[in-house]
Amino acid sequence: MERQNGELLVRMVNIHKWFGRVYALRGVDFEVYRGETVGLIGDNGAGKSTLIKILSGYHQADQGEIYFEGQRVRISSPRDARKLGIETVYQEQALAPNLSIARNIFMGREPVRRWGIIDRKVMNEESMKALANLGLRLRSPDLPVVTLSGGERQGVAIARALHFKAKLVILDEPTVALSVKEVEEVLEFVRQLQREGISVIFITHNLYHAYDIAERFVVMARGKKMADVKKKDTSPEELSQLVIKSAFAE
Amino acid sequence: MNERRMGLGRKLLLSRSSSVLIVLVVLTLGFAILSPEHRFVDPDNLRVLLSLGSEFSIVALGVGLLMVCGEFDLSIGSILVFCSFVFLRLFEAQVPLFFVALTTILVGAALGIINGLITVRAQIPSFVTTLGTMMMWRGLALLFSGGEQRGCDVSTVPSQYFLPFFTGRIGGVFPAQAFWFIVFAVFLGILLHYHRFGNWIYATGDNRDAARAMGINTDLVKTICFMIVGVLCGFVACAQIARTACFTSRAGEGWELKAVAASVVGGTSLRGGVGSMVGIFIGALTISVIENGLVVMRIPYFWTYVVFGLVILFSVLSSMYIEKKQREVHQ
Numbered sequence: 001m002e003r004q005n006g007e008l009l010v011r012m013v014n015i016h017k018w019f020g021r022v023y024a025l026r027g028v029d030f031e032v033y034r035g036e037t038v039g040l041i042g043d044n045g046a047g048k049s050t051l052i053k054i055l056s057g058y059h060q061a062d063q064g065e066i067y068f069e070g071q072r073v074r075i076s077s078p079r080d081a082r083k084l085g086i087e088t089v090y091q092e093q094a095l096a097p098n099l100s101i102a103r104n105i106f107m108g109r110e111p112v113r114r115w116g117i118i119d120r121k122v123m124n125e126e127s128m129k130a131l132a133n134l135g136l137r138l139r140s141p142d143l144p145v146v147t148l149s150g151g152e153r154q155g156v157a158i159a160r161a162l163h164f165k166a167k168l169v170i171l172d173e174p175t176v177a178l179s180v181k182e183v184e185e186v187l188e189f190v191r192q193l194q195r196e197g198i199s200v201i202f203i204t205h206n207l208y209h210a211y212d213i214a215e216r217f218v219v220m221a222r223g224k225k226m227a228d229v230k231k232k233d234t235s236p237e238e239l240s241q242l243v244i245k246s247a248f249a250e
Numbered sequence: 251m252n253e254r255r256m257g258l259g260r261k262l263l264l265s266r267s268s269s270v271l272i273v274l275v276v277l278t279l280g281f282a283i284l285s286p287e288h289r290f291v292d293p294d295n296l297r298v299l300l301s302l303g304s305e306f307s308i309v310a311l312g313v314g315l316l317m318v319c320g321e322f323d324l325s326i327g328s329i330l331v332f333c334s335f336v337f338l339r340l341f342e343a344q345v346p347l348f349f350v351a352l353t354t355i356l357v358g359a360a361l362g363i364i365n366g367l368i369t370v371r372a373q374i375p376s377f378v379t380t381l382g383t384m385m386m387w388r389g390l391a392l393l394f395s396g397g398e399q400r401g402c403d404v405s406t407v408p409s410q411y412f413l414p415f416f417t418g419r420i421g422g423v424f425p426a427q428a429f430w431f432i433v434f435a436v437f438l439g440i441l442l443h444y445h446r447f448g449n450w451i452y453a454t455g456d457n458r459d460a461a462r463a464m465g466i467n468t469d470l471v472k473t474i475c476f477m478i479v480g481v482l483c484g485f486v487a488c489a490q491i492a493r494t495a496c497f498t499s500r501a502g503e504g505w506e507l508k509a510v511a512a513s514v515v516g517g518t519s520l521r522g523g524v525g526s527m528v529g530i531f532i533g534a535l536t537i538s539v540i541e542n543g544l545v546v547m548r549i550p551y552f553w554t555y556v557v558f559g560l561v562i563l564f565s566v567l568s569s570m571y572i573e574k575k576q577r578e579v580h581q
Binding site for chain 2: 103
């Protein structure tokens with residue numbers, strides 16, 4: 001699992017972001033290596049989500065640079081991010097509850113035949129395949145997502161990333177409203193992404209959910225990066241001390 | 251367990267459209283049997299129902315589509331009357347009919363786009379945007395026309411195609427307006443259910459943030475839906491003038507809420523993301539049938555709104571009941 005000499009996938013350099021008068025990110029450097037899983041932790045309002053939304057094209061940085069596979073890139077929309085191979089699984093807003101599983105997986109990138117007519121056969125088959133790859137067996141691709149459990153829903157969102165050959169999957173608080181059993185289910189999906197060699201950023205304020213699967217931890221507080229440590233050099237106790245301390249320190 | 255879910259999902263989909271269909275069938279049969287001398291099913295009345303009713307129903311299809319993507323349009327009647335006025339003016343200026351109709355429809359499209367742009371750019375609820383444009387366009391139409399009715403007899407101009415296109419009878423029987431109603435319903439149904447743009451409409455209405463995160467330009471989707479409504483209003487403005495041979499500043503009055511009613515009766519959610527073109531089609535037809543049926547029954551016009559109210563409440567309550575039952579089974 002030693003990857004510090006591996007190839008850099010993403011490098012964010014000196015990222016600054018203002019929201020009106022709120023200084024949300026104050027010069028953050030952040031990188032992810034190929035195939036690596038990074039736990040991004042910190043209290044609410046630490047800037048984790050803002051940082052990640054810049055990477056996924058939802059916000060734009062006011063200052064700073066992003067490199068992807070060594071190239072300087074400009075990510076000005078979610079579409080740009082997806083073109084690069086960056087897929088984001090947002091905590092709650094990733095899925096349209098009344099739409100079917102297949103329509104959710106292919107949302108915005110529907111396979112089409114002539115004149116933009118959706119190729120349902122391909123869409124349904126590919127959906128079931130992507131879900132099966134995650135070890136998730138659902139009865140039909142036509143089920144509306146609202147009928148699934150919380151864990152299964154995250155599975156659908158992650159299957160989407162898997163199907164579109166993401167190089168980096170960002171999971172934004174994927175375990176936030178889930179039962180213990182469902183959390184374990186989601187962690188198993190993440191392990192599948194790891195087996196496929198996909199880089200993962202796992203954002204959480206529950207350290208213990210990230211601890212099992214991440215290889216490196218980045219701690220943020222008040223718009224700054226406070227720590228960047230490998231799992232082998234730390235412990236859950238030390239990390240939680242770090243989170244608490246950095247939240248109060250000035 | 252999954253088996254049961256699947257079964258219920260199916261049942262729900264079926265029952266949504268089928269409960270609307272039952273309402274329509276019951277009303278139709280009721281009117282057919284109870285109207286004096288069964289006048290409701292008299293060919294002449296059916297022709298009136300299909301031509302007049304289809305004018306409203308065509309616009310209602312667009313409103314339903316717009317509601318699926320999570321927006322309202324209260325300005326349809328006003329766009330319609332403004333388009334009619336444009337038609338009148340161009341006609342009086344002796345512009346060739348083809349260009350009169352084309353311009354009228356383009357003006358409708360433009361007014362729809364204006365609704366859309368104000369709504370998405372300023373992030374105002376479309377209920378408010380279109381409340382404003384509803385008053386504005388009708389106000390301008392009244393102002394320019396002096397609130398008068400004015401003759402606009404298209405048949406005075408020699409044209410082979412115009413009248414048959416909008417008001418002709420296919421095979422000498424079937425009104426052109428009903429034909430267009432079906433054509434638009436099929437077209438919009440394919441768009442909504444089979445085309446990728448339809449998936450964007452659903453996604454936008456169901457969860458706008460998710461749609462945006464997946465790279466769908468939700469502002470564009472909404473604006474296009476507003477534009478579709480505008481185009482349909484322009485089209486119906488032409489059809490109405492062709493049929494009545496006059497301009498009236500009261501055209502389209504009261505359509506806005508009837509169209510919302512048609513969509514709701516057809517199973518469209520007020521919150522967006524839920525609805526089907528079959529349901530909207532049947533819902534629009536139901537509204538037209540009620541309006542016509544009560545007239546044929548010689549029931550005072552004022553009863554119309556009472557019946558509308560009852561039908562709306564019945565369909566909303568029954569679909570809520572179905573949803574609740576379904577949720578209970580899932581948990």
